[in-house]
Structures are given as C-alpha cells and as structure tokens.
Amino acid sequence: MGRNPPLARVLPFPVVDEAWRLALVTGLAAAVLLPLVPPIGAALVALTLGILWFHRDPDRVPPDTGVVSPADGTVSVIRREGERLRVGVFMNVTDVHVNRAPLPGTVREVRHRPGANRPAFSKESERNEQVAIDCDEYELLIIAGWFARRIHPAVEAGDVLDRGERVGHVSFGSRADVVLPSDVDRSDLLVEEGDSVRAGETIIAERRD
Template structure:
C-alpha cells in the first residue's frame, strides 16, 4: 500500500449531508464545556462519531451487467422470496429479496445495485420499527427506486429504522445510474432491501457483512466470464 492509499483510507471524505449535524454536535460540545469538562469530552466524542457516521469513502465496483452489488454497508439480515411493496408496481408475484441492515456505525451512503434507468421512485410514510425486523419492510417509512436493468426490473428500497428519521434520495425518474453510483442516504440506522428477478443466482447468505458498491449480492448468467473492477468515487 502506498502513502497516498494510506492517507486516503485514513482520512475518508465526509458527505455534505453530514456537515450541519457535525457542526451542531460541535457547538453543543463547546457549550457543554462551559459547565463541565467531562460533558465537553462526551460532546467531542459524539461529534467525532457524527463525522464517522457521515463518511463517504471511495469504493472499487465490479463493472459487469451480470452482477448485483450491495446498495449499503451492513449485515445481510434476510435472503429469500418476498412480494415487493405494492407502490413500486412490480406485481404481486414473489421476487428475490436481499436485505442489508445498517447500524449506527455503518456508512449510510446508498449505491445503485445495478446499472440502468430509474423508471419509478415512490416514497411512503410509515412507522419507525427496528429495521432488522422483517415486518419493517411493510410497515416502516420507505423510499423505493425501480431500475430498468439489462436483466429486468430491479428495486432498491430505503427503509427508515428505529432511530432513522430522514431518508434522502437525490436521483429522479428518467435518469440513468451506473452500478455502484450513489443515489441516497439514510440518517442514523436503517436498512435497504433489494428486489431481484428470481433468475438471479444468490452470492450471499444471512449474517454476511456487505460493503456498498463492492460486495456481490447476486449474479445473472453466472457462466459468462471474468469481471473488471473500477474505482467509484
């Protein structure tokens, strides 16, 4: 590893969505310090955690239309057949669902699981149950994207959690996204579900740790050849 790589891995960029929160934590730490040194250090630790939470590292993404990569950092919490949310318009038949649970220490920048054109985005209000519960898919606040990929329609659903109160999505219907490209962010603990055609061959299992934009979740036409890698900034 070169010195440049070491510096890049140590000082990870912070996403612009996080700066207002980091500033607020920092101001609070200073104000608390006027009353207690101990409270100042607690506030400083929380400020550092906030900066860590909103980190936005570069990722090396496999560029291959056969692959589906993880849209989030976290633990694979569910894998199996499930009916996609009704508002996405994907019908009532079961698709393959892969759920990635993010805790408060995960990087929360979300990335496109496949290359394609966004044909639909739907937001639904709901509850704020713990995102690792299976019923959170149906009952929690969520924002779903449907992507027209070379292998059919693929959906990525951002789901708010027990602590998360804000889902951010900065893409719009009609635009094209590349695999591993950033499309949104969820603040403070949450989950992302990916819905795939049943023809996709699974490449992960429950309990596995996933890295957004890098970990391969599933593969179409698995017999076809090698995969080049590219860095996604």
C-alpha cells in the same frame, strides 16, 4: 453528493453533506461549553465527531459484472416475492450508511412512503417509513429503522445509474432491500442470510449485462 466545507480537509474520511448540518449544533455547543464546563464540552466534541464518523462516505470500486450489494451490513432477508427475489441488508450503527445502485439502470420513479419506526432487523420494519427507487429492471427500497427518521435519496426520475453509484443515504440504523430482476433466480445468489457485505463492491448475485 455535493461539496463539503473546508473543514472536511482535516478529517481522515469523507462524509455526506447532511453530516455537517447535523454536527453544527453539537459542534457550536462544544465550542461554547468546552472552556466553561470542560467535561460537557468534551462530551459534545466526541458526539460531534461521532456524527461525522457515522456519516462517512468512502469511495468504492465496483466490479464490472454482477449485482452488487446496495448497502454495508449483514444480509438479513432472502425470499421470493412473486416471480422475483428480494435480498435485504441490515445496516448496523457502525456500518457505512451510503446506499449504492446494485446494477446499471434508469430511474423511473422515486417514491416516499411514511410509516412506522420498528427495529430495522425485524420483519415488521417493512411497514416502516421508506423510499423506493424504482429502476427499469429492479427496485431498491431504503427502509428506516426505529431511530432512523431521515432518508435522503440523491437521485430522481430519469437519472441513468452505473453499478455501484451512490443513490442516497439514511441516518442512524436502517435496511436496504433490492428486488432483483426477474431473470435472477436463487441459484444465481452468492450470499446467504448472515453474510457480511459492502455496498458497491460485494457481488450478491451473478448476472451478465
């Protein structure tokens, strides 16, 4: 997802590129105010580090088979929509917010839909701003929360994805839903609502491909 600046070498964790732009303002303000007004400067240093930590981007090792979770967090939605199942994962503020492909596939379309900013754990959040990544066998929906206003897809139409590959990230609280292929039914699911999952690693449904 791009190249991080040299400062990234001093962090104990990798971060997405967008983090550096967001942290620049608070970092510069901290540098100015720390010697002049130490308490405020220290608070801005903490805020800058918090922004970078929130946008951390750890490596993951996906399994060879199965449908993997598109996000870190808690399974908040399992329901049937027509002939297909939808599984949603709520990302809390403490979770990694980099999203990953649940299955190999080719991106057919990436669509952005403006909308509301309801809490991401509520049913009303499905009317929130979202980005849909439409692949040949499944659809991944990245849904903004009440505070999340920035969804950053990292793929485009024609891209060929591997299982667990990074597809984008969203800033500050959100949800990621996958509408599973039509040949996956409820008996294939390995998770229930309330389960904790990790993007690109936790298998949420069995499927051989």
